[in-house]
Amino acid sequence: MDRAEIVHQNFLTRVGSGDLPPGAAPNGGLSGPEAVRLYRAQVLSRALDLTSRAMQKAGQGFYTIGSSGHEGMAAVAHALRPDDIAFLHYRDAAFQIARADQVPGQSIAWDMLLSFACSSEDPISGGRHKVLGSRALMIPPQTSTIASHLPKAVGAAYGIGLARRHPPEHRMLAGDAIAMCSFGDASINHSTAQGAINTAGWTAIQSVPLPLLFVCEDNGIGISTQTPKGWVAASMMHRPGIQYFAANGLDLYETARVAAEAAAYVRRRRKPAFLHLNMVRLYGHAGADLPTTYLPKAQVEAEEANDPLLHSVRLLDAAGALAPTEALAIYEETCARVDAVAADAVTRPRLETARDVMASLIPPKRACRPTNGPTPAARAAAFGADxxxxxxxxPMSRLLNWALTDLMLEQREIVLMGEDVGRKGGVYGVTQKLHQRFGADRMIDTLLDEQSILGLAIGLGQNGFLPMPEIQFLAYLHNAEDQLRGEAATLPFFSQGQFTNPMVLRIAGLGYQKGFGGHFHNDNSVAVLRDIPGLILACPSNGEDAVQMLRECVRLAREEQRVVVFLEPIALYPMRDLHEPGDGAWMGTYPPPDLRIGLGQPGQHGAGTDLAIVSFGNGAYLSMQARKKLLDQGVDARVIDLRWLSPLPEAALVEAVADCAHVLVVDETRRSGGVAEALMATLAEAGTPSFARLTAEDSFIATGPAYAATMPSADGIVRAALALVGAAR
Known part of the structure; x- marks a missing residue:
């Protein structure tokens, strides 16, 4: 027999014979009926684990990471309200089941079995993944929650307090709600968890409301690596700003009592708390995992003997709430019922086509109140002498500052956050004066942690705000890219659009900063952003475009709930001149507030048909310089500024170059993995007769005089263009 069957038979035998494990007497926290309801939730969680393995063996189920040993989480659900948003560990089926019992009209066993079967009728993911989650239960779905959900839980908790001061239009969480996130003892060691815990404490000691309950389910092992005894307690008991609570997670009554104390502390004090629950892990990590291959058999059997269901039977009996014979009958009836329901669930339809799978990549549009722009009086007060x-x-930096001012006047839900964005006004001055104009609630100076910045944005987005986080430099994004890939972009995908986290992420990036910072401040790679399904990536090349594109990005986030990245070329922030010093040809005037550039709309400069130069960002600036030099040599070119890098405006691009004899792609990102690869494929598939590319080298960027040596230059564009046109002639 496998370990799951051994645990099952042990339960039947030991309850039937009265051989229950020793332990403390039931100590408050639950009435008799409440305890019985939670026991039923625990049993249903266990039965689902058993059935999921049978489904997998029959080829009808596709997920076997179970919750056995963690059934005490039912008591944590009991301690919370069903409108308290919960970001769950993947072993928390008992929590979701117990919460479903608090909300009328739920069919939790059926719903979860549809998820096990990857049925398209699964109400949370539509068959895209086996996830815990439910809109009705305020449980956003997680994919693989190895602590990656903790930063957004911090953000959601912060958003509860912020919404009390500045209620957003699409507010989702009650003003007295709290947020909860759960995770394992192995996950606490992940940098993402440590960053979130640190951010929560850092925020709390400044007396900023942060009603968040961390729940660590400590079963002593992460897959096969054991956690040192006492590690979680030692690392968390004295964390500044976070109150520590601990309970025996095998004891239903103690867990309910201590969880209620922790939840009451968070709700009353509006401060974070850490609930440490000792548990066991039964069956191993997942279906294919055999714990006896890396743990002594005696240790595995000792944990099985400590089965929390056995403890619950003992406690219920001692409290006079339920006799062991009745507890055994509930177990057997539940297992039989789950098997019967599963037999129906596996017959339900599944996703079949790419279109089916991708149907929820793009979140649904939402109705928003009409806006008529800021009033003249509001603008006069905010802009002042400007x-x-x-x-x-x-220059671009000034125009962007004014655009942000108008947008924040018009959209009260917009909140900016990042390192140095507030009082300092940003490293490059783009957010100057915004702190004075809109206050600390809407211009949040964060701690130096990109994961926490993005987590704050994701959490705020789930409570109706329109967050605009800033990452100081593109290279710094790599510290936190999974918050975009694994959390922000996947949320509508795995919830069928029931949960969304719209945002406009501003990133200062790309190359060509003269002699400053090398690779860390000149990063010319956007591959990690273009590789995220559903994400929109915008990159302006001049100030007037930047203003109008940023307005469109905000509209996309607000009305279409999209995750948008607005990549601002640092080297072009202060750019004034184009061809000659003092010509001022790269500056622009501030576009009227009602003008914007639509998603997928490229720009065109010139109408020459000899050559089309396709570029973006700094490349568009250099291409404009090259265009003038080419005209002096008899080549009449046009410059196509892509503006939108993901999704690429392929149809518009093909149309824009259709009447040109040749096409030169100028790409400041790298040859391997750069934007040009996709552009060249697009042109080839469209049958473009003559095209070539000029890209950056596959290299990091140097500091000092060689800052631009590995990237395209105006003269290099001219040479490449002449070679392309000359070869054809």
């Missing part, structure tokens, strides 16, 4: 300069040509 108002008189709106018609004067300005």
């Amino acid at each position: 108002l008189k300069q709106l018609d004067t040509p300005q």
Whole structure:
């Protein structure tokens, strides 16, 4: 027999014979009927684990990471309200089952079995993944929650307090709600968990409301690596700003009592708490995992003897709530019922086509209240003396600052956050004066942790805000890219659009900063962003475009609930001149507030048909310089500024170059994995007769005079263009 069957038979035999494990007497926390309801939730969780393995063996089920040993989480659900948002560990079926019992109209066994079967009728993911989650139960789905959900739990908790001060239009969480996130003892060691815990404490000691309950389910092992005894307690008991609670997670009554104390502390004090529950893991990590291959058999058997269901039977009996014979009958009836329901669930339809799978990649549009733009009085108060300069040509950084001002005046849900964005006004001054204009609630100076910045944004987005986080430099994104890939972009996909986290992430990036910072401040790779399904990536090349594109990005996030990245070329922030010093040809005036550039709409400069130069960002600036030099040599070119890098405006691009004899792609990102690869494929598939590319080298960027040596230059574009046109002639 496998370990699951051994645990099952042990339960039947020991309850039937009265051979129950020793332990403390039931100590408050639950009435008799409440304890019985939670026991039923525990038993249903166990029965689902058993059935999921039988389904897998029959080829009808596809997920066997179970919750056996963690059934005490039912008591944590009992301690919370069903409108308290819960970001769950993947072993928390008992929590979801117990919460479903608090909300009328739920069919939790059926719903979870549809998930095991990957049926398209699964109400949370539609068959895309076996996930815990439910919109009705306020449980956003997680994919593989190895602590990656903790930063957004911090953000959600912060958003509860912020919404009390500044209620957003699409507010989801009650003002007195709390947020909860659960995770294992192995996950606590992940940098993501440590960053989130640190951020929660850092925020709390500043007396900022952060009603968050961390729940660590400590079963002593992560897959096969054991956690040192006492490690979790030692590392968490004295964390500043976070109150520590601990309970025996095998004891239903103690867990309910201590969880209620922890939840009451968080709800009353609006401060974070850490609930440490000692548990056991039964069956191993997943169906294919054999714990006896890496643990002594005696240790495995000792944990099986400590089965929390056996403890619950003992406690219920001692409390006079349920006799062991009745507890055994509930177990047997539940197992039989789950098997019967599963036999029907496996017959339900599954996803079949790519279109089916991708149907929820893009979140649904939502109705938003109409906006007429900021009033003249509001603009005059916010802009002050700047108002008189709106018609004067300005560089990109200044125009972006004004665009952010107008957008924050118009959309009260917009909140900016990041390192140095507030009082300092950003490293490059793009957010100057915004802190004075809108206050600390909407201009949040964060701690230096990109994971926490993005987690804050994701959590705020789930409570109706329109977050605009800033990552100081593109290279810093790599510290936190999974918050975009594994959390933000997947949320609508795995919830069928029932949960969303719209945002506009601003990133200062790309290369060509003269002699400053090398690779860390000149990063010319966007591959990690273009590889995320559903994410929109925008990159302006000049100030007027930047303003109008940023307005469209905000509209996409607000009305279409999209995750948008707005990549701002650092080297072009201060750019004033194009061809000659003092010509001011790269500055622009501030576009009227009602103008924007639509998603997928490229720009075109010139109408020459000899050559189309396709580029973006700094490349568009250099291509404009090259265009003038080429005209002097008899080549009449046009410059196509892509503006939108994901999804690429392929149809618009093909149309824009259709009447040109040749096409040159100029890509400041690297040859391998760069944007040009996709552009060249697009042109080839469209049958473009003559095209070539000029890209950056596959290299990091140097500091000092060689800052641009590995990237395209205006003269290099001219040479490549002449070679392409000349070869054809």
